[in-house]
Amino acid sequence: MDMKDVAEKGLVLLGCGKMGSAMLQGWLADGLPATSVWVKDPYPNDFVQRAGVHVNADLPASPAIVIIAVKPQMMADALPVLAAMGNGTTLFVSVAAGISIATYEGMLGSETPIVRAMPNTPAAVGKGITAIVANAHAGDDGLGAAEGLLQAVGQVVRLEREEQMDAVTGVSGSGPAYVFHLIETLAAAGEAQGLSADLSMALAKATVAGAGVLAELAEETPEQLRINVTSPNGTTQAGLEELMDPANGLPPLMLRTVGAATLRSRELANG
Numbered sequence: 001m002d003m004k005d006v007a008e009k010g011l012v013l014l015g016c017g018k019m020g021s022a023m024l025q026g027w028l029a030d031g032l033p034a035t036s037v038w039v040k041d042p043y044p045n046d047f048v049q050r051a052g053v054h055v056n057a058d059l060p061a062s063p064a065i066v067i068i069a070v071k072p073q074m075m076a077d078a079l080p081v082l083a084a085m086g087n088g089t090t091l092f093v094s095v096a097a098g099i100s101i102a103t104y105e106g107m108l109g110s111e112t113p114i115v116r117a118m119p120n121t122p123a124a125v126g127k128g129i130t131a132i133v134a135n136a137h138a139g140d141d142g143l144g145a146a147e148g149l150l151q152a153v154g155q156v157v158r159l160e161r162e163e164q165m166d167a168v169t170g171v172s173g174s175g176p177a178y179v180f181h182l183i184e185t186l187a188a189a190g191e192a193q194g195l196s197a198d199l200s201m202a203l204a205k206a207t208v209a210g211a212g213v214l215a216e217l218a219e220e221t222p223e224q225l226r227i228n229v230t231s232p233n234g235t236t237q238a239g240l241e242e243l244m245d246p247a248n249g250l251p252p253l254m255l256r257t258v259g260a261a262t263l264r265s266r267e268l269a270n271g
């Protein structure tokens with residue numbers, strides 16, 4: 001299956017809130033015709049209503065792909081409308097945190113091709129990263145189709161085991177929020193040193209965005225890039241001695257942060 005099949009047979013998006021809209025924005029920008037998309041969402045947002053996609057219309061009987069992007073807690077209410085598409089050729093791709101492939105097989109039928117995916121919101125600007133894993137019925141074809149679709153909104157990595165998905169969620173699914181909070185706290189710290197709110201936010205945003213692009217494009221590791229900024233006994237060293245403090249700095253805090261998110265992903269599996 002390729003994007004042409006998706007354009008011909010249709011893509012159904014169950015739930016189109018923040019994550020669904022981020023991906024849809026990316027797919028439409030990549031050339032997927034809006035008329036090939038059916039959104040099912042009781043509260044469609046302004047973007048969805050203006051996107052030219054079918055909104056809460058009758059669904060095609062056998063679309064190429066169904067993307068499940070409702071909250072884990074809404075799954076039991078939302079999924080039954082799609083049950084008739086199970087055990088067929090329609091590929092289901094779920095982005096919901098914590099919901100296992102086995103749970104979908106239980107709700108849609110054990111012969112349903114299913115890909116479990118964990119994207120992130122930078123997908124809206126084509127800079128997402130999505131991890132994917134498939135059941136046996138989806139196989140390489142299904143993985144390839146999901147990969148093709150998700151590559152339109154950023155990078156895609158294949159996981160070896162579904163169990164890795166909880167930690168992936170803790171790192172890259174939730175990760176943009178950690179980075180946005182880094183921007184918020186960097187800007188607040190600049191204000192505390194006497195800068196205006198606007199100037200400090202402009203400096204913080206550009207610094208995080210610029211460092212991100214440099215980390216992505218440079219041949220050096222992030223560690224080396226950090227060392228390159230750090231003059232011996234200079235300002236960065238003074239700052240990093242606080243940030244990298246093994247007892248109270250970022251390393252133990254990040255361990256706890258990712259640990260808590262990973263644990264929550266495991267808990268969501270149990271309702």
Ligand SMILES: NC(=O)C1=CN([C@@H]2O[C@H](COP(=O)(O)OP(=O)(O)OC[C@H]3O[C@@H](n4cnc5c(N)ncnc54)[C@H](O)[C@@H]3O)[C@@H](O)[C@H]2O)C=CC1
Binds near residue numbers: 020043
């Ligand atoms: N927001 C993020 O950064 C990421 C979210 N996810 C996953 O994406 C899923 C959606 O998360 P968000 O987009 O953040 O939540 P959201 O609350 O923004 O979107 C959920 C959408 O589902 C709709 N909805 C509610 N009941 C429904 C039903 N019965 N049928 C169809 N649609 C229904 C809501 O109206 C809403 O538009 C979750 O499962 C989450 O784990 C995955 C990766 C990143």
Ligand SMILES: O=C(O)[C@@H]1CCC=N1
Binds near residue numbers: 097169
């Ligand atoms: O917070 C959540 O549960 C979802 C999953 C990853 C990002 N947002």
